[in-house]
Amino acid sequence: MKRNYGMLALIMVFWFTISFITNILGPLIPDIIHNFNLSDLAMAGFIPTSFFLAYAIMSIPAGLLIDRYGEKPVLFCGFLMPFIGTVLFATLHTYPILLASSFIIGLGMAMLQTVLNPLQRTVGGEENYAFVAELAQFMFGIASFLSPLVYTYLISKLNSGTYSPGHNFIVDLLAKVTPTEMPWVSLYWVFTVLLLIMLVAVALARIPKITLLEEEKSGSKSSYFNLFRQKQVWLFFLGIFCYVSTEQGTSIFMSTFLAKYHGINPQVEGAQAVSYFWGLMTVGCIIGMILLKLMDSRRLLQLSGILTIALLLTALFGTRSMSLFAFPAIGFSISMMYSIIFSLALNSARNNHGSFAGILCSAIVGGAGGPLIISALSDVTSLRIGMLSIFIFVGYMTFIGFWAHPLINNKTISLKELLKKKSTAN
16 A cells, blocks of 8 residues: 555545646636637637536547546546647637637546546555545545635736736747736646646556446446436436536636626736635535535535525625625535535435446536526526526425435434544544
């Protein structure tokens, strides 16, 4: 195990890189609308749609590529694809190129996640898998928290009204390759350098062979057909779809909403709100681990849904300060919902868990559908009404907490027992 610490640390860096790049769309939407003179919000919504559509398309083929070519080539291509995508837009700043870039980046990120999940179990050991997975989630959250702050920093330094050459070598270098009227494009150069480092790291690293567990294997065609005939499979698929729609719909459009209805600068306070959204989601994941030891997961899903609805109402109809508080807090309230729905789904099936997991993972296409629904509805009504559609997504997830009847419930203990275990450990 000791000899794998370096590889485990590298995997955590991989997760950091993935999150740093993929969760920055929210702060960029107002810039994209402004710089490309987009006539409606739906055109801006096509950016996350192209990314998550590629994600859904590549998820299953990525598993087949691992079986045929092995882990290292797929891992390398997983970083090569987004590298090509970021270079493409960093050098050619047009809306069609941005769409193509998002699609290419999405293809690569799907390949990376398909490799990294079983790889971290192999490297960390099955007995440590829960801890390693939670550590990966923590790195993912930290990167999502930091990327909007890096965006704000670059905008402040490269803005035509504030840029002063000769004070920072890196900023001066970015200024030479970034359009004056589009300082946010500098982020794509940062992504490019980061991805290049990852490509070198993968090329030099010795990637261990992955041995898939039974629940990680895809299964036969007949197992898929058998699952597709079951109503509960589609109901849980819709649950994951609604979660990703909620997560992305909130994080992508909150900055635009705050700017439109409260006059908040999307490049500063708006970006900070997105940063806090991901930061609070990370905090929520940690607290959720404790709560799942104390409560039935279905009850926790119900409470999370009710809290999210209350926060969403506050964010959309509250005052400026209330919205600035409520939008990021939604990250906390939804932080446990994905893992709960996923576990309820698998615990409701007697067999074919690997195939069922694959179907659930493809529901990440909600990241494409949710923002598209919100933006299309916003264009014919208003952004506030468009974002009200998130209530439907959250309401459905809350409903799952009432009708789900898993074969196995999550194991719980009393608070007294939990505190006694901690005191014994100390």
